[in-house]
Amino acid sequence: MEQRRNRAGRLFAAGKLILAAIARELRVSRQSVSRWYRDWRRGGAGALRGAGRAGRKPKLNAKQLPQIAKELRRGARAHGFTTDLWTLPRVATVIERLTGVHYHPGHVWKILGAIDWSLQRPTKQARERDPEKVKFWLTKKWPAVKKTLVDEKPRFSLKTKAESRSAPRSGEPGRRKAKHRS
Numbered sequence: 001m002e003q004r005r006n007r008a009g010r011l012f013a014a015g016k017l018i019l020a021a022i023a024r025e026l027r028v029s030r031q032s033v034s035r036w037y038r039d040w041r042r043g044g045a046g047a048l049r050g051a052g053r054a055g056r057k058p059k060l061n062a063k064q065l066p067q068i069a070k071e072l073r074r075g076a077r078a079h080g081f082t083t084d085l086w087t088l089p090r091v092a093t094v095i096e097r098l099t100g101v102h103y104h105p106g107h108v109w110k111i112l113g114a115i116d117w118s119l120q121r122p123t124k125q126a127r128e129r130d131p132e133k134v135k136f137w138l139t140k141k142w143p144a145v146k147k148t149l150v151d152e153k154p155r156f157s158l159k160t161k162a163e164s165r166s167a168p169r170s171g172e173p174g175r176r177k178a179k180h181r182s
Contacts, residue, residue: 004028005048008036013045059101060111068095069115085122 004026011022023033039047060068071094075084079094088105095111096102103111112118 002048002050005036005050006045008033009040009045009048012037012040059103060095060099064099064101065111065115068098068111069117071098072115072117 008022008026011025016022017037019033019037020030023030026033036048071079072086072091076086076090077084079090079097081090088108091108091112092103092105095108
């Protein structure tokens with residue numbers, strides 16, 4: 001954003017004062033350009049500098065993030081867990097062991113996002129699953145059991161014959177035409 005403000009300042013200094021055109025060129029709102037122009041007139045290019053980072057400084061520095069990523073790639077079992085499934089509390093524990101920085105498990109997602117990790121869920125399969133039996137079912141049993149509509153004739157949802165549906169039933173009057181009044 002600071003680069004956009006500086007570019008706007010150069011455009012102001014070059015004499016381009018159509019704020020709507022500058023807003024389109026920089027892909028920002030006209031209100032922002034108007035505010036930047038007011039600041040630029042009061043304090044020059046220095047007034048367009050950013051205020052610095054917002055919010056609290058991160059607890060982990062840039063050198064610690066690759067170290068955390070490297071340790072997570074080793075797997076959860078390498079860190080004493082019973083399975084290789086990473087959960088947020090487990091990642092928080094590893095971060096604290098490595099760096100001494102405590103993170104609430106709910107906030108660990110920010111760290112995982114910073115090292116380009118995403119949510120991965122293991123596929124759910126029955127423990128008793130036998131790949132050979134599955135293959136046999138899919139290739140032999142299923143085709144034999146599956147209904148096929150290829151050999152069947154199309155059927156109506158009504159059980160009556162088509163001819164009897166269009167003709168009036170015996171004892172019933174036919175359709176009457178509506179009378180128009182003049």
